[in-house]
Amino acid sequence: MSKYYLNYLDELESEAIFVLREVWAQFENPVILFSGGKDSILVTHLAKKAFYPAKIPFPLMHVDTGHNFPETIQFRDDIIKELGAQLIVGSVQESIDEGRVAEEKGKNATRNALQITTLLDAIEANKIDCAIGGGRRDEEKARAKERFFSHRDDFGQWDPKNQRPELWNIFNGKHFEGEHFRAFPISNWTEMDVWNYIKRENISIPSLYFAHEREVVWRQDSWIPNSEFLVLEDHEEVVTKKIRFRTLGDITITGGVESDADTLEKIAAEVAGMRNTERGNRSDDKRSESAMEDRKRQGYF
Amino acid sequence: MLDNNQLLRFTTAGSVDDGKSTLIGRLLYDSKSIFEDQLEAIENTSKRKGHEGVDLALFTDGLRDEREQGITIDVAYRYFTTPKRKFIIADTPGHIQYTRNMVTGASTANVATILIDARHGVIEQTKRHAFIASLLQIPHIIVCVNKMDLVDFSEEVFNNIVSEFEEVSSKMLVKDIRFIPMSALLGDNVVNKSENMPWYQGAPMLHTLETMHISSDINKVDARFPVQTVIRPQREGFIDYRGYAGRVASGILRKGDEVTVMPSGFTSKVKSINFHDKELEEAYAPMSVSITLEDDIDISRGDMIVRSNNKPEPSQDIEVMLCWLNNSAAKPRAKYTIKHTSNDQKAMIKEVVYKYDINTLERNSEDNDLAMNDIAKVKIRTTKPLMIDAYRENRTTGSIILVDDATNETVAAGMIV
Known part of the structure; x- marks a missing residue:
């Protein structure tokens, strides 16, 4: 009987598929939050497997900050076409134009926090009762406390001290009108697990994850890509480096690392040897010790 | 990491005073699972707080309130x-007021x-932790006798604690107990073997976790397949496809097996198993997986x-051992939603047979109130x-939760006796 066990990747995969099917069964109108980053691509891939031979039975939703890598948008449009899925876009630019939010000021200004309003508006406008995200508990200390099914009140807020206990594999998605849930099928995956699985399944990901030459600026201990949105300080210098990105966020805040890893095998090997966390290159998390918790409480991803 | 490596889930119950956070910090640190930027953040905080050296316990601080109060509130x-393995630690607080979180963390642990x-x-706290572990039928228990450096690494002290614990656990249903003398602070017998305790012949904690046999933790005998949802593609090539999607709760299902659909009682054969x-x-x-059957039977979620x-x-x-998880106490004869596998029904608590005093572990049949953390x-x-099995035989089909329809909160977790 000893052969009847799953290896760790198969067990994680099976768990994630179970969660995705629970979302579909327990909610009226779920969406996958799709950023074009590897974690949301992974969730989409798992959803494809979960409902095969049917198509993914819910739309993908992208919160577009307007500060994108062009490669990310291209990738998003390609995958939508391939899956035959519906795409919902929430636009931060529209939120700004409508006066719902105001741009941050200063050289490190980003649209990161502005996404919260756009996201919550899109959830409300589309009557979404569950937004499936690619959040993982190993990413950050506030995320370590997340449930698979995570409740949001009618203001979209997370109350980390008053979460529903989650036992065994019984998920409670019951909610009142106006409230919604966030579901995190890959909660138990680590960055290494994600790369090992992407490699095993040969999942296609944006070229930004592979080492490539790019114009960059050294800022806050990482290589920030040069773009039309970047305001240079006097002492800063644009140089060309061979880099790759470990995570993808806005082009204004996503720092790259110098790397020669241009295949999935090389990336997995590089990640295995990394001595810094992936979010170490995200300036949105460097603002304070509880930066992520504060944003999550308000309704962030 | 090898392709056939398994996943092991373990829970740590204890308070800061027991050195629980230090132990987890030590496991992560000595197994080189801590990144430099995390270490740097901890070093800075340690310095700011005036601690000598790096306080490994800081690794496990999560929410802001927890950092401010220096305690763990949530799992x-x-x-x-x-x-050799991938590990998931459910780090739970040990204090009596957090019994519900210990139960939560224990529910999925090997x-x-x-x-x-x-x-x-x-x-008393040790007894409570052992009781919860046995109640939740965690297959293996490792008793970490920590802070051995403060008792001169004495074998006699260790042996006395082992006997004391065995006396307590003999009254419980526990299958596999191991004892390890250690000093999480100094790193003795956590990842590396202790040089201070040559009298201890066993393996350090990490090696024990890496090698213990867990394949038999899941019930392989009773085939149970709760249907989560029905997949009907309605697209070319799959017009007649009707797949029952779910996760095998226990046992093994094979193509051609004679199966019965509960509760309807209709029988058929497994036509295909798809992934x-x-x-x-x-x-x-x-x-x-998704399963198709030879016959067209009406099957839906909850079957x-x-x-x-x-x-x-x-x-x-049904009789269950119930742990109350909510701030508001159980209301007499109130109706709740009961969730069991993929099935939701209404339920009423008819009778409290007895309640445990969580510290003395004595049964009390006089007190019928169910408040937060009561078992x-x-x-x-x-x-x-x-469609139930006893929890001791099947953790998936033997477990339930109760949801209060007035608040939608999960108010209780139960193990079917």
Whole structure:
């Protein structure tokens, strides 16, 4: 009987598929939050497997900050076409134009926090009762406390001290009108697990994850890509480096690392040897010790 | 990491005083699972707080309130990997007021680690932790006798604690207990073998976790397949496809097996087992698959497909060990939603048979109130039959939760007796 066990990747995969099917069964109108980053691509891939031979039975939703890598948008449009899925876009630019939010000021200004309003508006406008995200508990200390099914009140807020206990594999998605849930099928995956699985399944990901030459600026201990949105300080210098990105966020805040890893095998090997966390290159998390918790409480991803 | 490496989930119950956070910090640090930027952040905080050296306990601080108060409030999950296994730690607070969080963390664990301060031996909290581990039927327990450096690494102290603990655990249903003398602070017997305790012949904690046999933790005998949803593609090439999607809760299902659909009782044969675009010969727990049957039967979410020669007991009157998880106490004869596998029904608590005093572990049949953190044996009546197994035989089909329809909160967790 000893052969009847799953290896760790198969067990994680099976768990994630179970969660995705629970979302579909327990909610009226779920969406996958799709950023074009590897974690949301992974969730989409798992959803494809979960409902095969049917198509993914819910739309993908992208919160577009307007500060994108062009490669990310291209990738998003390609995958939508391939899956035959519906795409919902929430636009931060529209939120700004409508006066719902105001741009941050200063050289490190980003649209990161502005996404919260756009996201919550899109959830409300589309009557979404569950937004499936690619959040993982190993990413950050506030995320370590997340449930698979995570409740949001009618203001979209997370109350980390008053979460529903989650036992065994019984998920409670019951909610009142106006409230919604966030579901995190890959909660138990680590960055290494994600790369090992992407490699095993040969999942296609944006070229930004592979080492490539790019114009960059050294800022806050990482290589920030040069773009039309970047305001240079006097002492800063644009140089060309061979880099790759470990995570993808806005082009204004996503720092790259110098790397020669241009295949999935090389990336997995590089990640295995990394001595810094992936979010170490995200300036949105460097603002304070509880930066992520504060944003999550308000309704962030 | 090898392709056939397994995943092991373990829970740590204890308080800061037992050195629980230090132990987890030590496991992560010595197994090189901590990144430099994390270490740097901890070093800075340690310095700011005036601690000498790096305070490993800081690794496990999560929410802002927890950092401010220096305690763990909620279950936090941590991850590390060695060349032999992937580990998930459910780090739970040990104090009595957080019993519900201990129960939550324990519900999915293969292994419970229980910390004992070598200076204090077995105390009430130790008994409570052991009781919860046995109640939740965690297959393996590792008793970490910590702070051995403060008792001169004495073998006699260790042996006395082992006897004390065995006396307590002999009254409980525990299958596999191991004892490890250690000093999490100094790193003795956590990852590296202790040079200070040559009298201890066993393995350090990490090696124990890496090598213990966990394949038999899941029930491989009773085939149970709760249906989560029905997949009907309605697209070319799959017009007649009707797949029952779910995760095998226990046992093994094979193509051609004679199966019964509960509760309707209709019988059929397994026509195919699918996973994505692959067809499988068999599926076993905990695999997520889709199953098609030879016959067209009305099946929906909440139904259970089982082998015809081994069926669970359909029951409307069930006895459970219930742990109350909510701030508002149970209301007499109130109705709740009961969730059991993929099945939701209404239920009423008919009777509290007895309640445990969580510190003395004595049964009390006089007190019928169920408040936060209470553990009691109760009788529940459901509106329709549930397809149940005893929890000690099946953690998936033997467990339930209760949801209060007025608040939608999960108010209780139960193990079917």
